[in-house]
Amino acid sequence: MAGEVMAARAEHALTLEQVGRRAGVSPDTVRRVEAGEPGVRIDTLCAVGTAVSLDVVVRAYRSRPPSLRDSGQLEIAQIVGSVAHPAWDRVLELRAGDHREAADIGFFGAQEIIDTEIDRLILDFQDQYRRNALKRDYLAARHQRPVRLVMVIEDTTRNRAAIAPHLPFITSALPAGSREVLRALRTGEPLGRDGLLWIRRNRPPPPLRA
Numbered sequence: 739m740a741g742e743v744m745a746a747r748a749e750h751a752l753t754l755e756q757v758g759r760r761a762g763v764s765p766d767t768v769r770r771v772e773a774g775e776p777g778v779r780i781d782t783l784c785a786v787g788t789a790v791s792l793d794v795v796v797r798a799y800r801s802r803p804p805s806l807r808d809s810g811q812l813e814i815a816q817i818v819g820s821v822a823h824p825a826w827d828r829v830l831e832l833r834a835g836d837h838r839e840a841a842d843i844g845f846f847g848a849q850e851i852i853d854t855e856i857d858r859l860i861l862d863f864q865d866q867y868r869r870n871a872l873k874r875d876y877l878a879a880r881h882q883r884p885v886r887l888v889m890v891i892e893d894t895t896r897n898r899a900a901i902a903p904h905l906p907f908i909t910s911a912l913p914a915g916s917r918e919v920l921r922a923l924r925t926g927e928p929l930g931r932d933g934l935l936w937i938r939r940n941r942p943p944p945p946l947r948a
Contacts, residue, residue, distance in 0.1 A: 739783065739794070740774035746790035747772070760789035811856040814937050815843055818854060818890060818923070821943055825926030826852070834873035841873050842890075849928045850884040853877055854935075858892045860900035867911060874932075886929045887912070888919050893936040908934060916943075 747757055747768075754765035761768065763782060771778055771786045780796060787794040819828055825847060832844035834853070845852040855870040867889065874887040889912060891897055901908065914922075914933025920943055922929035937943065 739787075740772050742792060743768075743786060743790055744772040746787075746792050750790060752790060757786060757789045761785040811842060811858060813939050814856050814858070814890060814892060815854075817937055817939070817943070818843060818856075818935070821920065822923045823926035826923065832877070834876050836876075839873055839876070841877065844877070845923070847926065847928060850886055850930075851877060851881060852886050852888055852922070852929055854888045854890055856890045856892075857897075860891065860897045863901050863904045864907065867907075871911075886914075887932040888914075888929070888935055889933075890935045890937055893938045 747754075752760075754768045757768045758765040761782075762785060767778070767782060768786055771783060780794075784794045815830065822828060822845060827846040829844040829846065831840040831842065832853075833839075834841040834844075841853045842856045843854040845854060853870070853874045855873065857866055857870075860866065870887055870889060874885050878885040891901070912932045912934040914929060914931050916933075916935045919929060919933040919935040921927070
């Protein structure tokens with residue numbers, strides 16, 4: 739960014755003083771921007787950029803998410819893990835991306851991997867699904883095995899209401915329901931398709947029925 743500001747200033751033959759007047763800052767502040775000094779505020783950077791005919795665009799990129807413990811998901815992860823058959827090898831916070839993304843729990847079976855993603859709060863279901871699906875696809879490419887995505891959603895009135903408008907989409911994208919997902923986890927048998935599992939904290943899942 740510093741180099742681009744300096745190059746743009748030179749292109750327009752502007753002095754530090756001229757850029758400062760345009761941006762409403764001191765010439766020394768312009769110098770600090772061009773030197774790439776830390777501590778320059780974003781609004782100052784944007785003002786100086788505008789003064790030399792640059793649009794400064796700030797974008798956020800996903801980094802490593804909070805740990806299961808920090809996000810309050812560990813309790814749900816423990817509930818899900820407690821019902822899993824020993825045939826499943828369990829890996830918490832499994833690497834699932836090139837930018838430190840992690841699957842909450844990876845269950846490795848003889849025939850497939852279940853990528854379990856815990857969502858305690860649904861704000862934008864389709865966006866959350868797309869984010870989880872990218873991790874599923876990464877795991878499938880990396881391990882060269884079928885990977886089933888299971889979204890584990892905390893069973894609250896708010897979350898039920900949030901996903902209600904998306905039920906047709908869920909039926910096609912996550913066709914396996916809670917009972918089917920639990921059966922696969924408990925028996926060690928392949929799930930065979932993506933699914934959605936509702937979990938209430940402090941309450942164990944219902945027993946397996948024949």
